[in-house]
Amino acid sequence: MIYQGKQKIWSDYQKEIPSDHWFYVRSCIRQSFFPGSEKWFLGICRDMLGHDIHETEHHTTCGGIAYHCDVIPQETAMTIVARQFSLMTEAGYKNLVASCITSFGNYIETLETWREFPELEAKVRENLWKACKREFERPEYVAHASDLIYKYRGEIAERAKYRLVNHETGEPLRVVEHIGCHYSKMFPHKGVGGAEYPCVLSGMAEAWGGQIIDYPERRHCCGFGFRQYLVKANRGYSMSNTHKKFESMEPYHPDVIITNCPGCPYFLDRWQYVISEQTGKTYGQNGFGIPVLTYEELAGLVLGIDPWDLGLQIHQVAVEPLLDKMGIEYDPKAKYLGLNEKDIMKPGLPTVLRCC
């Protein structure tokens, strides 16, 4: 097909995402803060939709956070990435899907660096052999996990039990989408829609009935900044950036925020709590915050998975206002139960931010 004008520009930022056969690598942050999302990525894509996604216990971090905190040399980071490729090769796969946006950026940066500097790839191959007696093939395709949910958004819509629609008014829910910086700001042609018009999340939300909100600071960083959050003394940077985004989106009254980076949902959720403690301000209705969800959590709700199986109880901002708008049935008494319905008490309550 020959594209012209805007169609041509747009076509430069489309990705032909392979439909199946993926080697999956997990995320440091998502496992820790959104374990339900990691579980349900496989639950939805592999078990419900029947796609082939392989996981081995032997994979590890890609080293991306350590690399972007400047505590390991680039050569170390690239060799850890090469080891992940080696595990993929060993398992017989050619497509790699990363749960983490930092990882996705790290894999792409590594491959692009090797393309520019072939001598570095040769050095990394030598390193990996020396350290682990391993060899590898480069992946034919690297995707982020949100690319796959985007790819399968139609299949999810066909199975939807709930839609992103206010079940009382019939109006579409107002959705803010926040794309992790390393998804496409470094290598725009690797993200669906590029860096300026990424549609990986908006495409999902619209397929499931929601309405996307555009607001001035839509593309501003959440404020993770690696060392700017991980060092206690620097966290003012992180919170200030989140605050800037919330002040910008507030007039548009979002019902929910969705994100595709492991850190962003954590920061957009937790800094709402801290801002409320420090200033008394909340951004949702009636003293609540604005719920911040991962794309698997949103897909899971649409598919009718129990909110407490998805892990929405370990968000600090209460998700019940969103569940009520969507008309989702849930058991408030089951929210904080432990393994095998064990009573493990309940979390304390914030001073200002309203929780259920």
Added chain:
Amino acid sequence: MGKLFDELSKDPRLKEGLKTCINCGTCTAICPAAEFYRYDPRKIVDTVQRKNDEEIEALLRSETIWYCGECMSCMTRCPRKNGAGLVIMALRHLSIRLGYFTESEKGRQVWPLTKALNTNVLEYGYCVHPATFAYEDHPESGPVFQWALAHKEDVYGRLGANYQGKGPGVLRRIPQEDLDELKAIYDVTGGTERIALVEKYSRAKAEEMGMSFEEYTKYTFEHCSAGHFNSEA
């Protein structure tokens, strides 16, 4: 051309990140760090491309190279396809190699980061792990996470994790043979050497500041002096 610029030029990130900067300041306009910190990536990139060793050395010893969050927003908007964030990464790498990082408050934070992240990678196989995430260091994680951390096995188990278990899954225990491979990669690629180097310079700085190493580690993790922010008088 100076020796420090020669050293920087060997870093592929400098080659990728600094082509023909026209000093337009778009990177500073889009930068999340520049909005809050006294930080101007345009000036940093311009200093580097002047190739003056004295000026580059001053940068390597400064606070300013540590303000960047490496979000790489600058790369998207640069009309000449430079990446100020990549230039920063090359500067930080050289500052650490030469031991200059201990001369700034933000640079000294390299030690607590080195210790925490590399311990996690080499012992748990991941950069971040609930086993080492202490609520006391992270009160912003909220009462809900204080509760989750106090009931790790139950909360993670309830959500389908294989917490510290065998086989695949969320938060599984990484087999020792795989941790051994990570350690071997660190040994072969300079990761282990980097940890030792950062510790050596940091111990010397702790002594100079009259602190025990434990006090220094805590202080550099927690202390923020006045003067870093645009909003300060």
